[in-house]
Amino acid sequence: GAVVSQHPSRVICKSGTSVKIECRSLDFQATTMFWYRQFPKQSLMLMATSNEGSKATYEQGVEKDKFLINHASLTLSTLTVTSAHPEDSSFYICSADKTGMNTEAFFGQGTRLTVV
C-alpha cells in the first residue's frame, strides 16, 4: 500500500501564532505533494502544489507568505500557517504522488486547525 501520514490530526492555537502541519509519505517517495483546504460542509480546494527541492506553486488567491510550504525531502512536506487568525480555522489535507507513478494521489488523514 501507500500510506500518507499527517501530523497533528488536531491543533488549537492562539491568534497570531504559527502552526506547522507535516505530511509524510511513509512507504514511498513523493516528488510532488498537494495541500488542500476544506471549509465546513464544503469541498476540498487546492491551495498549492509542493515539489521536492523547489518552490511550491500556489493557486490563485492563496497567500504564499501566510501559508509557507517546504518540501525538503522526498517523504516530507510541511505547511506552516503563519500569524494564524480565526478565519484560518479549517480542515487541511495533503496528498502525495508516488514518484514515477502518477495514477493515484494518496491522501493523509487531515488536520483540523482551530484558531482561537
Add this chain to the structure above:
Amino acid sequence: AQSVTQPDIHITVSEGASLELRCNYSYGATPYLFWYVQSPGQGLQLLLKYFSGDTLVQGIKGFEAEFKRSQSSFNLRKPSVHWSDAAEYFCAVGGGATNKLIFGTGTLLAVQP
C-alpha cells in the same frame, strides 16, 4: 474552465436500497476521474478511478461507476446500500503529469434503517 458538479448535496436512502450519486465534469483534456469517500473528520479514501479502457469501473465496498463521455458524467452506483456507507462522497477530476485534483462539492449520504 475545469470543474466538477455534484448536483445532489444531500441524499437519504433506505438500507438495502440502490444508490446513484451523480457527477458531471468539464475538463479540457482526457480526464482522469475519481470517487472518494470521507467519514466525518477523516481523510479521503479512494473508491474507484477511471483513466481509460472499460467505461464501467469496479471499486471497493461494492461500488461501481460508469464513464459516459457523451454526457460528461461519471456517476457512482451501488446496488444495495449498507448503514456503514453513510458518509460524504466526492467526485474529482484530474489529468496530465500530476494528480492535481479538482473536486466537486460533495454529496452527503444518509442511510436510514
